[in-house]
Amino acid sequence: MSIIRNIFKYQSSNKDRQFLVTITQLIGFKPKKIKPYQTAFTHRSLNLKNDKGHSVNYERLEFLGDAMLSAVIADHLFIEVPSGDEGYLTKMRSKIVSREHLNELGEALGLVNLIKSKIPKTQFGRNIHGNLFEALVGAIFLDKGYKFCEKFIYKTIIIPHVDIAKLEGKVISYKSLLIEWCQKEKKTFTYNIYDDTGIDELRHFAVKLVIDNKVIGKARATSKKKAEEKASKRAFFVLQKEIEA
Amino acid sequence: MSIIRNIFKYQSSNKDRQFLVTITQLIGFKPKKIKPYQTAFTHRSLNLKNDKGHSVNYERLEFLGDAMLSAVIADHLFIEVPSGDEGYLTKMRSKIVSREHLNELGEALGLVNLIKSKIPKTQFGRNIHGNLFEALVGAIFLDKGYKFCEKFIYKTIIIPHVDIAKLEGKVISYKSLLIEWCQKEKKTFTYNIYDDTGIDELRHFAVKLVIDNKVIGKARATSKKKAEEKASKRAFFVLQKEIEA
Structure with a gap:
């Protein structure tokens, strides 16, 4: 016992x-x-x-x-x-x-x-x-x-x-902000999306935002849209000085 | 200057x-x-x-x-x-x-x-x-x-x-709790109230709760009712052991 x-x-x-x-x-x-x-x-x-x-x-x-x-x-x-x-x-x-x-x-x-x-x-x-x-x-x-x-x-x-x-509603979408800027500045951009579920139970997506052949922002989320927005936001802060100039 | x-x-x-x-x-x-x-x-x-x-x-x-x-x-x-x-x-x-x-x-x-x-x-x-x-x-x-x-x-x-x-609604009024107890225990009680505005702008009242000729609780507040309740509450905690016995 x-x-x-x-x-x-x-x-x-x-x-x-x-x-x-x-x-x-x-x-x-x-x-x-x-x-x-x-x-x-x-x-x-x-x-x-x-x-x-x-x-x-x-x-x-x-x-x-x-x-x-x-x-x-x-x-x-x-x-x-x-x-x-x-x-x-x-x-x-x-x-x-x-x-x-x-x-x-x-x-x-x-x-x-x-x-x-x-x-x-x-x-x-x-x-x-x-x-x-x-x-x-x-x-x-x-x-x-x-x-x-x-x-x-x-x-x-x-x-x-x-x-x-x-x-505060000043930025609704970082993705559209970034696309606008790319078009204005005549830069090429692509969102490369791939499945990246890894060990998660839920489906996950990873995205790489490439501007002028350079990866500027990467992100991972549970939807394509969210991952794109996250990557755009990161790219926005990387490029902030150029964008706001 | x-x-x-x-x-x-x-x-x-x-x-x-x-x-x-x-x-x-x-x-x-x-x-x-x-x-x-x-x-x-x-x-x-x-x-x-x-x-x-x-x-x-x-x-x-x-x-x-x-x-x-x-x-x-x-x-x-x-x-x-x-x-x-x-x-x-x-x-x-x-x-x-x-x-x-x-x-x-x-x-x-x-x-x-x-x-x-x-x-x-x-x-x-x-x-x-x-x-x-x-x-x-x-x-x-x-x-x-x-x-x-x-x-x-x-x-x-x-x-x-x-x-x-x-x-929690267990005690509605300490005054009535105390009065009940005094009556049950055959104790005399008086609330001695007097004006005690002191330096305050608002009128204040002081009260002494006397049980069997002994001051058990004192308090001061902006209304007679509040002062009595406060003094009763203090007296309650002083007498708690006797009351709960």
Whole structure:
């Protein structure tokens, strides 16, 4: 009996170790406590309770994560958009933390693969991705506090996705901006697209934007359109001085 | 000319020093930067602009302060109400940061006395108090970061005003709870009320709650009812062991 128990213990601690490694890769630093992250990926269908009889699942962490997201994004916008009044800043923030956007972020990080649930993954609605993303932010806050939470939000949202010019409606599409400029400057351009699914469950596309026979921007995304836009944006920042001259 | 300029300089720096002292007393620690606090008390009617042409008044700081308030209160409720689900926590937070509650807090701190405006103070609506409170929280965040902001919110809101039992509807009124207990235990009780306006602009009342000839709770507030409730609550915590026995 004790041998069996030990084997179980070994298996479970092995799983814990694997989970710790995955979380460390995901968030970019080693957690102090593993429990909040375990809760962040526990679905209510497991009907888990703690020793005080309180339900353990990711839903309460969503509340916490949502609050931290709002605070960090508010701070960022306050500094970056000095001309925006209160109403304008509020509107910009809602765009950034929109359900749709959080779903995309959670999906891109593959959070649903970590969930523990009695319901098969295929039966979750789309909002599962955003909910898990919020819960993960809440877990980071509980584990490491505001500063680390801020770091994670910068890494996953603000740096790759928050584009003030675009949010302000000054740039609708980097692709069209770039094409216009190429035509005006009489430069040739091609978007070379190929399948690049790699280890991802979802289909992915990679694109190379070639201007005058030189690769200027590369990107990878879940749709051709998104990959092209991403590559264009990168190219835009590379060529910015020339374009704005 | 230079003498006059020096006098002006002296006067203005004297005023700045006075403002710094007032802010230090108000927030309970010395600011690193004074500018955010100056902005937090600048009304739009002054039409102030910075060197980049952006409007300078407290409205943008309200956006920031509101976000920080929501985050700190979310964290507090998450820990203190482990049995509450997401929806319940959200509802409790809205009660705490309600417009009416923030107005009361701002009014109690006398924030409106610090405002710089072209409009006379008597012409502001009631929301000025809550707006200035949010802006002050925003200024503290800008000046000293999340941890200090949290400290200030604990000191001004959470410790004196956030009463989970009451918010959860378990205790509606500490006064009636106490009176019931006195009657059951055959104890005499009196609420001794007297005017105690002191240096405050608004009328204030002080109350001493005397149970069996002993002062058990004292309080001071802007209405008799509020002062009685506050004194009862304090008495409740003093007598808690006896009451719950």
